[in-house]
Amino acid sequence: MSRATDRAYAGIRNMILSGELPAGSQLGEEALAERCGVSRTPVRDALRRLEGELLVKRNEAQRSFVAAWSLADVEDAFELRAMLEGHAARRAAERIDDVTLEALRACNNAIGRAVRADPPDVAGFLEGNREFHAVILETAQSRRLASLLGSLIEQPVVWRTAHHYGREALRRSHSEHDELLAAFARRDGAWAQAIMASHIHRAFHAYADAHHGLSAIDGPRSA
Amino acid sequence: MSRATDRAYAGIRNMILSGELPAGSQLGEEALAERCGVSRTPVRDALRRLEGELLVKRNEAQRSFVAAWSLADVEDAFELRAMLEGHAARRAAERIDDVTLEALRACNNAIGRAVRADPPDVAGFLEGNREFHAVILETAQSRRLASLLGSLIEQPVVWRTAHHYGREALRRSHSEHDELLAAFARRDGAWAQAIMASHIHRAFHAYADAHHGLSAIDGPRSA
DNA sequence: CTGCAGTCTATTGTATACAAACGGTCAAGG
DNA sequence: CCTTGACCGTTTGTATACAATAGACTGCAG
Known part of the structure; x- marks a missing residue:
């Protein structure tokens, strides 16, 4: 992937893994974009990828949250x-x-x-x-x-x-x-x-x- | 998913299944957007999804093609x-x-x-x-x-x-x-x-x- | 004739503005 | 006091403009 998308993906992933974003917390696209220093577009790509890896889950209203692992x-x-x-x-x-x-x-x-x-x-x-x-x-x-x-x-x-x-x-x-x-x-x-x-x-x-x-x-x- | 994304997904999928887009043909985002009557953004989402399903593959330069099935x-x-x-x-x-x-x-x-x-x-x-x-x-x-x-x-x-x-x-x-x-x-x-x-x-x-x-x-x- | 380099075009990546939808809150009526 | 409805804010979906990049083509030199 390209630079911004990678940065967003790695950034969000790290925030989740480090516990900086605890399980269950909401992942607003705009907030993440600002924290990663990119725009919403690569953030959206990264969220979709993380969703595929089941690190992120979306509710019925398309809002993203950190997945909880039992x-x-x-x-x-x-x-x-x-x-x-x-x-x-x-x-x-x-x-x-x-x-x-x-x-x-x-x-x-x-x-x-x-x-x-x-x-x-x-x-x-x-x-x-x-x-x-x-x-x-x-x-x-x-x-x-x-x-x-x-x-x-x-x-x-x-x-x-x-x-x-x-x-x-x-x-x-x-x-x-x-x-x-x-x-x-x-x-x-x-x-x-x-x-x-x-x-x-x-x-x-x-x-x-x-x-x-x-x-x-x-x-x-x-x- | 939402309306435009669904339309793009269904449209591209049908084009591939019907053979309208034969195996190996390139999938330009802009061309698909025009054929589906939506913008490039939902097309990109749909392509990523189809790529996940291995119906579409991307080359090293990030260009998308209809996957060939042996x-x-x-x-x-x-x-x-x-x-x-x-x-x-x-x-x-x-x-x-x-x-x-x-x-x-x-x-x-x-x-x-x-x-x-x-x-x-x-x-x-x-x-x-x-x-x-x-x-x-x-x-x-x-x-x-x-x-x-x-x-x-x-x-x-x-x-x-x-x-x-x-x-x-x-x-x-x-x-x-x-x-x-x-x-x-x-x-x-x-x-x-x-x-x-x-x-x-x-x-x-x-x-x-x-x-x-x-x-x-x-x-x-x-x- | 061949190889290389530079440019040029086609295509994707990124940013941003605007539209739509969901949720929560506040107020009004029972 | 509870219920219900509408409104407003927040968040995501969509469109479009602009930037970057890869690949092809052309022209020049050896």
Whole structure:
């Protein structure tokens, strides 16, 4: 996208994630435009995009609000992600070539280095993790699947989870990726799918554990 | 949505489906605005929506074109639909109450009447079918799932398939719905999921059979 | 003849002004 | 005091004008 639209999108997104705009608060186009330093037009584009990602919801009168995420919503998102990314992993395993496989190995090695650093390099882990999953999604060669997953993997609640991971959880994630690589090397789609689904489900429980009882740390959550 | 945006959306969509705008042709915002009798603003909204549904694709320079659908693309869409609607059916089976179940039965009875009419009432079948699947999706109680499926079930290639169905295929579809109702009555999620997946896969093959060898009937298709 | 560079045009991005619609409030009547 | 209606303010929808950009074309030089 272009500069102003990106600025509006990133700005609004950050305001929501940081809790500056709490769940349920109204998002007036004009107010947002002023805060982002752009006009209403790019703000409208950004709101539509965020609405597609379910970060923003609109009432019947077309007014926009910050969406509230219950624990059930989060579980829902993870469940769908497990299903779709599992499917992506299966397709990837059936289609991957040796060059891509090697690239994935390199990527996971980088993740390994980030995990072993002292203190663990969470930003590096997140970037490597994002890249790893992105390559798999691309290898799955399904534009539709990519489009569907796009609105799920960018979810704040998902990637923020890693900030609550201990070193042990990070290490486990890294080793699950290794197992995934083994499945890819054997071109075993069913295996890859099972590992990926398990990988995502574990991530959900890491999230649930980290947030169970904690409150007001993570902004948009209603229950 | 509001009047102008709806007009632009419906108009562009119809132009694409009718083949008036063939696959690959460029969609200039200004030209579309003039043809729909609205300004560029609602056209832009409509294009973004159609892009989300993958009916329109944009190149790197942000220009919009009518998306080309290969048979592989269609199969891809059906495969994802089978997975997601299967999931929806399972959730619905685990959550459905007697009132909703009865509503679904009534809906499928209406489908049955449309199928038995002479000649078969394809429009009635489509409407009943849409309603049937919509109720299941709603009963699944997953906003995210509904949002993901939204971009798949509205696909032209999907619903147009029924126009090529013979009476026998329509009847089979109706009886698969009956079996689904049985699974719902038993609250058997796994069974419901399996039937639904099978139901969608069969629909894909009906499509593939009807279009194998035929050409230029169905507008946007590249292969 | 080919390659590069500059310009030129077509198209989209952005801003802003105006129109329409929804919600809330205040007042009047029962 | 409650209910109902109309009015006004706030917010979004739509149109249009202007800015920026990508791609094509042309002309010049090697």
